Amino acid sequence: MSTSTPSRLCTMCPSPGTQFCPKCQTAYCSQTCYKDDWPLHKLLCKTFSSFSATTRPHPFCVRALYFSETETRPRFFWQTYTCPDTETFAFALPPMLTDTTDVTRTSRILRSDILHRPLPKCIQFGFRVRSVDGGKKEMYGQHPASFSKIDKELVEHGRGPMFALATYRHEGKEKVERPADLDMADFRYVVDRFRYCYDRDVEVAADGVAGEKVHGVRVNCVGDQVVFSRPEFEPTLVNLVTGPLESMTILHGPEKLGLPYVFGTYENRLSWRGRHFGGMSAESNCSRGWLTSGAFDECVTDPETQKWSMATSMGNGSIFVVRKDKVPLLGPHVQALVEYLEKKMIEFGTTVHEQREEDEVRLSEYLEILSKEDFVRWYGEWVEKHQSARPELVELPSPYGG
Numbered sequence: 001m002s003t004s005t006p007s008r009l010c011t012m013c014p015s016p017g018t019q020f021c022p023k024c025q026t027a028y029c030s031q032t033c034y035k036d037d038w039p040l041h042k043l044l045c046k047t048f049s050s051f052s053a054t055t056r057p058h059p060f061c062v063r064a065l066y067f068s069e070t071e072t073r074p075r076f077f078w079q080t081y082t083c084p085d086t087e088t089f090a091f092a093l094p095p096m097l098t099d100t101t102d103v104t105r106t107s108r109i110l111r112s113d114i115l116h117r118p119l120p121k122c123i124q125f126g127f128r129v130r131s132v133d134g135g136k137k138e139m140y141g142q143h144p145a146s147f148s149k150i151d152k153e154l155v156e157h158g159r160g161p162m163f164a165l166a167t168y169r170h171e172g173k174e175k176v177e178r179p180a181d182l183d184m185a186d187f188r189y190v191v192d193r194f195r196y197c198y199d200r201d202v203e204v205a206a207d208g209v210a211g212e213k214v215h216g217v218r219v220n221c222v223g224d225q226v227v228f229s230r231p232e233f234e235p236t237l238v239n240l241v242t243g244p245l246e247s248m249t250i251l252h253g254p255e256k257l258g259l260p261y262v263f264g265t266y267e268n269r270l271s272w273r274g275r276h277f278g279g280m281s282a283e284s285n286c287s288r289g290w291l292t293s294g295a296f297d298e299c300v301t302d303p304e305t306q307k308w309s310m311a312t313s314m315g316n317g318s319i320f321v322v323r324k325d326k327v328p329l330l331g332p333h334v335q336a337l338v339e340y341l342e343k344k345m346i347e348f349g350t351t352v353h354e355q356r357e358e359d360e361v362r363l364s365e366y367l368e369i370l371s372k373e374d375f376v377r378w379y380g381e382w383v384e385k386h387q388s389a390r391p392e393l394v395e396l397p398s399p400y401g402g
Contacts, residue, residue, distance in 0.1 A: 011185045012037050013277060014115060024048045026184040036275050040191055043073050043149055048184055051076045063181035065190055066094055067162040069142040073149045079165050081179050089179055094163050102128045112189055113196035114227050114271055119189060121166040121180045128160035150191060151270055157198045164190045195270035211241030215328035221318045223272030223282030233331040238322050245324060252293055253341050256370045260324040268317045283317050290342040293363055333399040336382045340375055
């Protein structure tokens with residue numbers, strides 16, 4: 001990639017864009033973000049040059065995106081518009097649509113759902129929609145095959161042809177919108193929008209499933225914290241119909257401490273899957289590593305001293321934790337437990353002078369240094385340390401009840 005003084009932000013993260021794709025000049029902050037974007041970027045980067053300003057068929061058209069029901073990937077096209085005067089314009093419908101029944105522009109975005117920042121343009125979306133019971137609108141048609149090289153989930157989630165186009169605003173006495181070209185960064189923002197809506201709809205559907213629910217704690221990975229603004233330790237209701245207790249995994253550290261905790265996993269979200277934020281993989285979840293003893297899979301051994309230490313990022317997405325006895329689980333209890341297990345595992349790592357060949361051996365040795373009495377003492381000190389900033393901790397029951 002070429003480099004220059006940053007004048008734009010990275011397409012994938014909040015950092016300044018100092019490196020650029022040699023073919024389409026999309027901005028990135030690093031090779032990491034460039035590689036993160038590449039699986040999507042490569043779909044249209046080569047063909048983007050065919051839609052440069054010099055190839056514009058006439059002045060009254062702009063570069064837009066089309067997602068077909070039958071084609072296997074999206075594509076750019078020239079979207080025409082009429083401009084009867086200096087302040088108004090009207091887009092035509094995409095020329096490749098042989099059936100324009102119920103096709104309309106129904107939504108627009110001004111901010112990135114993933115990066116939580118204003119977009120340089122207003123991106124508008126068009127779908128084939130119809131009214132259903134209750135006055136709601138729904139897309140209809142075939143599943144769009146053009147998402148097949150992006151996400152299989154989006155193929156099943158979408159319906160009918162889709163298109164995206166853009167406007168920007170002239171700043172003056174009044175803000176006047178004008179047609180604008182979509183570029184390769186906008187392609188990313190458009191797909192980000194589809195992914196974000198998919199994740200949101202999946203979560204709404206899951207919340208609506210009937211069944212017995214217990215109070216647990218969601219331990220969120222970097223992606224869920226950044227994109228969905230979730231706290232690291234979040235109260236949640238776990239549905240025992242979709243996730244029965246017998247299918248959950250025992251947490252060996254808490255079990256050794258006399259805490260009947262089990263955990264289950266969430267599927268990694270499309271919105272952040274395969275991305276990095278602040279130099280960390282979106283899937284990173286250090287708290288999950290400490291809690292599940294998964295840190296053993298992430299240890300790094302010094303070849304000279306044979307001592308091992310934990311990686312700075314570990315885990316693979318968000319998890320939920322509940323008690324096997326269905327007693328409500330509190331977020332501060334899980335947070336305190338994670339910090340205790342982190343401390344004990346690091347202490348254990350600094351005393352080991354040889355690499356154990358079997359994880360089971362190391363885990364057994366580590367569990368031997370854990371005790372209920374030690375954790376009770378440590379938890380009291382933890383509450384005392386944090387109670388001035390979090391006075392509600394004093395009123396909480398013990399992790400063991402009572």
